[in-house]
Amino acid sequence: MRIVVALGGNALLRRGEAADAETQRRNVSVAVAALTEIAESHELVITHGNGPQVGLLALQGDTYVQVPPYPLDVLGAESEGMIGYLLDQELVNALGARPVATLLTQVIVAADDPAFEKPTKFIGPVYTKERAQQLAFSRHYAVAADGDHWRRVVPSPEPRAIVELPTIQLLVEAGVLVVCGGGGGIPVVVDRDGRLHGVEGVIDKDLAAALLAEGLGADALLMLTDVSAVQLGYGTAGARALHDVDAAELRGYPFAAGSMGPKVEAACRFAEETGGLAAIGSLADAVAILRGERGTRVRAAVRA
Numbered sequence: 001m002r003i004v005v006a007l008g009g010n011a012l013l014r015r016g017e018a019a020d021a022e023t024q025r026r027n028v029s030v031a032v033a034a035l036t037e038i039a040e041s042h043e044l045v046i047t048h049g050n051g052p053q054v055g056l057l058a059l060q061g062d063t064y065v066q067v068p069p070y071p072l073d074v075l076g077a078e079s080e081g082m083i084g085y086l087l088d089q090e091l092v093n094a095l096g097a098r099p100v101a102t103l104l105t106q107v108i109v110a111a112d113d114p115a116f117e118k119p120t121k122f123i124g125p126v127y128t129k130e131r132a133q134q135l136a137f138s139r140h141y142a143v144a145a146d147g148d149h150w151r152r153v154v155p156s157p158e159p160r161a162i163v164e165l166p167t168i169q170l171l172v173e174a175g176v177l178v179v180c181g182g183g184g185g186i187p188v189v190v191d192r193d194g195r196l197h198g199v200e201g202v203i204d205k206d207l208a209a210a211l212l213a214e215g216l217g218a219d220a221l222l223m224l225t226d227v228s229a230v231q232l233g234y235g236t237a238g239a240r241a242l243h244d245v246d247a248a249e250l251r252g253y254p255f256a257a258g259s260m261g262p263k264v265e266a267a268c269r270f271a272e273e274t275g276g277l278a279a280i281g282s283l284a285d286a287v288a289i290l291r292g293e294r295g296t297r298v299r300a301a302v303r304a
């Protein structure tokens, strides 16, 4: 099978966890161990989130006041390099002879995407409400509640097309395990002369992963995160996990924007567009999810 795995930025750097390099390295090694068995018997493309990491890079940049802050497209590229390097090295260590390539990936968005006016994507560490409000004032960050915590939010435009898709396709067909589309890809717009320009935003990696999986003709899209399944009534006493569910049914339920919402949307899009399997679950359960034993598995309803 051809499988696209989207690793949660929050599974690679958990909420509240220190964002140092060693912690990321350790988490990456856990992620790669969870994927080794799949990599050994399938074509595998790995994409990953960058919410905590891109926010970290922005905060680090903010401390060097001699130059203006770097724009989010450049920070997104840096985060692809940082996480991609750690993943690549660990994959090479785990898989021996299997060729691995990590690609900087640009994703085209619309310059007039309404998301630029309404930031929803959580990045960086979690804060108390008071601290978040201070940062909103002193650094001109937009901030919003993420569960019990507060975080910075940035525009998250819709991914339209993947610039490097033909290259990724060539590599996959040549048997290369590809790491690409990190952080949802670097958001770029195309001008009237067909030239690419980076824009300020962070694309949702799950929506980009669905586009990638569709473009590659993948059989399955696995979104691996820090919860074991999609839940109805999440955070309430009556929460209930969903296991096998039709895309049409799943679309009927409400989910949180900026976290589970885009995963569910990505799963429904991939299942409906391709007829393939889309699944959401815990990183540790990757193999069991593929076997149908764990996670939330989304398929398009079979039409009579």
Ligand SMILES: Nc1ncnc2c1ncn2[C@@H]1O[C@H](COP(=O)(O)OP(=O)(O)O)[C@@H](O)[C@H]1O
Residues within 6 Å of the ligand: 007, 008, 009, 010, 011, 049, 051, 147, 224, 225, 226, 227, 229, 230, 231, 232, 233, 234, 255, 256, 258, 259, 260, 261
């Ligand atoms: N209905 C829900 N079911 C399960 N998890 C949910 C739900 N709504 C929100 N969440 C949150 O979504 C998070 C996973 O999404 P996100 O934070 O974007 O992680 P990732 O980095 O993997 O994309 C979980 O940690 C959980 O707190």
Ligand SMILES: [Mg+2]
Residues within 6 Å of the ligand: 049, 258, 259
């Ligand atoms: Mg997310």
